[in-house]
Amino acid sequence: MAHEVIDRIEELGPQLKGLAEENERLGRLSERTVALMRSAGVMRLLQPAKFGGHSVHPRDFAEAVMALARHDGAAGWVAGVVGVHPWEVGQMDPRLAQEIWGENQDTWIASPYMPNGIAEPVEGGYVLNGRWPFSSGTDHCDWVFLGALVGDSKGRPAMPVKVLHVVLPRSDYEIIDDSWDVIGLSGTGSKDVVVSGAFIPEYRTVDQEDIKSGAAAERNGATETVHKLPFTTMFPLGITAAVIGICEGALEAHLALQRDRVAVTGVQVRDDPYALYATGEATAEIEACRVQLIDGVSRLYDRLDAGETVSVADRTRIRRNQVRCAWRAVAALDEIFARSGGNVIRRDNPIQRLWRDAHVGLQHMIHVPGATYHADSLAQMGLEVPAPMQALI
Missing domain, CATH: 2.40.110.10 (Butyryl-CoA Dehydrogenase, subunit A, domain 2)
Structure with a gap:
């Protein structure tokens, strides 16, 4: 089902992309964008099957968010945040899920x-x-x-x-x-x-501790492997996936712009080895961020699916890499933005909007590197991670 959702997002891609500027102007998603997102089914990916959802592998959720963010950063961000909430509802008292989705399974x-x-x-x-x-x-x-x-x-x-x-x-x-x-x-x-x-x-x-530890899921009979994943893995996943997808969208727009662009020197950019070197390097960096983010949550999922336990060091490693993926992807975007020419600053150029969206995405608290990197270094050395530092691990 997840692949069908991604295929549907790609099918709707031109429409989603065409609505991105209107969404920015409105200061919220337009009704048309929301209708397209509902028709794609992205918000149901982590929703319990009993209420019309799919309870997919978290990898599939991340890839759907990236696909959406590539076309419209704001839509991808909303999907990454709002789309994870059904996962938590699935671990709570079943009466709540009935209240939310009993009459309308598309409720956000x-x-x-x-x-x-x-x-x-x-x-x-x-x-x-x-x-x-x-x-x-x-x-x-x-x-x-x-x-x-x-x-x-x-x-x-x-x-x-x-x-x-x-x-x-x-x-x-x-x-x-x-x-x-x-x-x-x-x-x-x-x-x-x-x-x-x-x-x-x-x-x-x-x-909150019952959601982080998995006690709530066990208490309420949510036995699927996806519900055994830590909250501090799942919530950051959608947000970082959105940032990486935004960077992928900017890269796509940059490549389209560079294909026929002529620099002020009269040289076609496609013949400039320095510009293409930077583009190639940025492309590899953004793709590596995608792969590392998905690999991390997939490895954790596989361990839990096999009945293994997850240590503090496992959790800090996931968070460390998730934070680093976001920063690396945006740094790569900065490199191509700097080489997209003066016209990139015009408001009708989508690259500048995606560039702004990506940088604002880094401001979310789950992308603050200091304490996360500190905690991971302690954990990887076999030292105790202080309890306050584990709040977001």
């Missing part, structure tokens, strides 16, 4: 997971308050995942700190329309959402 779920809210315990659940930025694709979603700190009776974080992932229907939160004015990935519509005193039943919540 937004996020973000950062614990910007306080969830105060009450009888039967929690009362939530807070404001969260960066809710990608939120205009087209009917539910949202939010991160929250369990609070005390005074609205402050309780000690010890406990982080929940909570899920709310669209009627329980507000989207702030003027909160997304950015230089790249504008079409993602990653607006702020606000919650004021919403009640959340216990079954619509899950302890």
Whole structure:
């Protein structure tokens, strides 16, 4: 089924590409883009089969996100973020999945997971308050995942700190329309959402540690191998796949531009060995990033499928390579952008939009290299990785 989804994305590619500029202008995905994405089925790839999904290998999900991002960076980004949420719902109380997809299996779920809210315990659940930025694709979603700190009776974080992932229907939160004015990935519509005193039943919540450890999946009978993968592998996967796909799209546009371009010297670029050397090197780098990202999650999947355990060192290695793939791909894009000529800066040239989208993609917290590289170095030396440093591992 995954190959059918990718084939459908490629079939729709010219239309998706043609809508990218409109999406940027709107500051969100257009209704037409969303309709095309729904028809391709990309958001159902990690959705439970019981609710019209396909529960595919994570490699297939990453490749579909890359294919979409190559045509429109914003659409690919939304698919990479929103598309992983069905994977988590599949590990939670089955009542939640029934609520979300019981009547419409094409329902989308937004996020973000950062614990910007306080969830105060009450009888039967929690009362939530807070404001969260960066809710990608939120205009087209009917539910949202939010991160929250369990609070005390005074609205402050309780000690010890406990982080929940909570899920709310669209009627329980507000989207702030003027909160997304950015230089790249504008079409993602990653607006702020606000919650004021919403009640959340216990079954619509899950302890973040239970998702990270796999305890939630085991408790709720999600036995497929894909549900044994760490959250800190799956969530970054879609985002980094989008960044690599954006770089692939820029490379494709660069090659089309260079084919017949004549430099100011009067020399055709295709006859300039220095320009072609840089293009060849960038092409190899971007392709290597694709291969390494997919190889990492595939190796982890195979180990879990064989019943093996995953160590901290295994997880840090995956995260290290995932972060590095994003940075290497964007560095390669910088090389070809610098050699695309003066016309590349014109707003009607898609390369400049993809270049901006890729750089904004690096700003996501899962692409910050410092702590990830530090943790991996400790793990590979057989040393203990401090607990705070394992938060995103």
